[in-house]
Structure formats: structure tokens, C-alpha cells
Amino acid sequence: MSNPSKPVRPAGAPSALEVLVRDKRFRGADGVLVHAIDEIAFDVPAGSFTTLIGPSGCGKTTTLRIILGLDDDFAGHIRLPEKEGRTAVVFQEPRLLPWRTAEDNVRLALPDAMESENLDDLFAIVGLSEMRNRYPSELSLGLARRVALARAFAIKPSLLLLDEPFVSLDEMTATRLRQLLVTVWSARRTTALMVTHNLREAVQLSDRIVFLTERPARIRGVEVIDRDRSARDADWRERTVRDLDRRYSGVL
Numbered sequence: 001m002s003n004p005s006k007p008v009r010p011a012g013a014p015s016a017l018e019v020l021v022r023d024k025r026f027r028g029a030d031g032v033l034v035h036a037i038d039e040i041a042f043d044v045p046a047g048s049f050t051t052l053i054g055p056s057g058c059g060k061t062t063t064l065r066i067i068l069g070l071d072d073d074f075a076g077h078i079r080l081p082e083k084e085g086r087t088a089v090v091f092q093e094p095r096l097l098p099w100r101t102a103e104d105n106v107r108l109a110l111p112d113a114m115e116s117e118n119l120d121d122l123f124a125i126v127g128l129s130e131m132r133n134r135y136p137s138e139l140s141l142g143l144a145r146r147v148a149l150a151r152a153f154a155i156k157p158s159l160l161l162l163d164e165p166f167v168s169l170d171e172m173t174a175t176r177l178r179q180l181l182v183t184v185w186s187a188r189r190t191t192a193l194m195v196t197h198n199l200r201e202a203v204q205l206s207d208r209i210v211f212l213t214e215r216p217a218r219i220r221g222v223e224v225i226d227r228d229r230s231a232r233d234a235d236w237r238e239r240t241v242r243d244l245d246r247r248y249s250g251v252l
């Protein structure tokens with residue numbers, strides 16, 4: 001008999017990403033133990049955009065690596081949104097193959113079943129329709145990052161992880177790319193978790209922000225932002241950033 005208090009979810013439908021890391025330590029090359037994560041537990045609701053924000057070295061990238069299954073030497077448990085779903089990652093650097101065109105870099109990521117996928121819409125959304133045949137050396141860093149975003153969304157991931165995807169860009173390019181990310185994510189909605197140092201970026205993009213402490217990481221607080229993204233104008237963003245900075249001192 002089903003439990004009436006539990007929502008019924010069709011088999012295979014996406015659920016939240018659930019992250020529980022009770023403890024994570026590294027043994028450095030010099031033998032010294034680094035206690036990276038004390039205890040962090042948070043959910044990323046299905047189809048939402050969550051941001052992980054915290055001081056340098058507090059374990060954000062380590063958390064992404066654990067979610068990706070690249071590091072299984074930890075105490076805790078990860079539950080992915082879909083058991084058989086695909087996970088896409090956008091790294092700090094675009095990581096494009098220099099001898100492949102922009103389109104070929106994207107196509108290389110496609111699973112066999114999607115080999116002949118029509119990518120016209122995707123290239124149009126990311127503003128690369130005219131640059132599909134360019135090589136990475138012919139692209140600015142901002143354009144290369146667009147290719148990296150297109151590559152991530154092309155595989156129709158059930159989980160999208162982004163590790164500071166807009167660092168080292170001038171502010172104007174970063175602003176354009178954040179807007180682009182909202183556009184492409186809205187068109188191809190998926191469960192997303194982004195790591196950033198940038199509170200303004202978090203406020204612009206997220207449905208919720210998870211604040212971490214200094215290493216060893218613990219949860220400082222979780223803030224839900226339920227304002228429609230289209231209503232997050234510059235004034236509202238500045239007020240929200242100031243309010244969060246007051247409550248989470250040192251986060252700016």
C-alpha cells in the first residue's frame with residue numbers, strides 16, 4: 001500500500017539531487033591530514049538552480065567531484081536526480097579540443113543515441129549559429145565558454161554541475177553569459193548546481209543558495225530565492241546582496 005503522506009512520483013521522473021557528506025579528509029603529499037568537509041547536507045530540488053557559495057578552499061570543488069563520482073573516499077551518500085540520467089559539467093576553463101570545430105566539440109559529447117541530433121536551436125540560443133565551424137583558437141574566451149555551455153546542454157542532462165563557469169571574464173562578458181545561461185537553462189530546464197565565489201552571480205541565477213563555512217565545511221545557511229528571474233532587476237539584486245552580506249558576513 002502506498003504511503004498517503006508521500007508524494008507519488010512516476011517511475012523514472014527526476015527527483016532532487018540529495019547531497020550528504022558527513023566527513024571528507026585528504027592525506028596531503030607530506031602526510032598531513034586535511035579535514036575538508038565536516039558535515040554538509042542539502043538538496044537541489046528537481047528542475048531548480050542551486051548555488052554553493054563559500055570561502056576559498058572550503059571544499060566546494062571537492063563536493064562537486066564527490067557528486068560526479070570522481071571521489072568515493074568519503075563518509076556520506078549522494079542521490080542523483082535520475083539513476084540512469086546523464087550528468088553534464090561546465091568547468092572553469094572551457095576545455096575544448098583545439099583540433100575540432102565548435103560544433104564537433106559539442107557533438108563529441110553526444111551519446112550514440114543522439115549522434116544525429118539537430119543542434120540548430122541550441123546553437124541559436126547560445127548565439128553561435130554563425131560560428132559552428134570555427135576552431136577554438138578563433139574564439140574569444142567568452143565565445144569558448146558559450147561552446148562549453150552548449151556542449152553541456154546538448155546531452156540533455158538530468159543534472160548540470162557548474163564549477164565557477166564565469167571566472168576570469170571581464171564583467172560585461174560575464175554578465176552576458178549569465179543571462180545566456182538563464183535563457184538556455186529556461187529553454188532546457190534541468191537540475192543545476194553551481195559553485196561560485198560571486199554572491200551577485202548567485203543572487204541573479206539561483207532558486208536557492210547554500211552558504212558554507214570555512215574549512216572544514218559545514219552549512220552556514222540555506223536561502224531560498226522565490227522571485228521570478230525576470231523581476232530581479234539591478235535594484236532588487238543590490239538590496240538582496242546587501243541583505244545577504246549583512247547576514248552572512250564576509251561572503252562578499
Ligand SMILES: Nc1ncnc2c1ncn2[C@@H]1O[C@H](COP(=O)(O)OP(=O)(O)OP(=O)(O)O)[C@@H](O)[C@H]1O
Pocket residue numbers: 026027028029034036054055056057058059060061062063215
Ligand atoms: N587531492 C587533494 N589532496 C590534498 N588536499 C586536497 C586535495 N584536493 C583538495 N584538497 C584540499 O581540500 C580543501 C578543499 O579543496 P577544494 O578544492 O574543494 O576547495 P574549494 O572550496 O573548491 O576552493 P576554491 O574556492 O579556492 O576553488 C583545500 O584545503 C584543498 O587544499
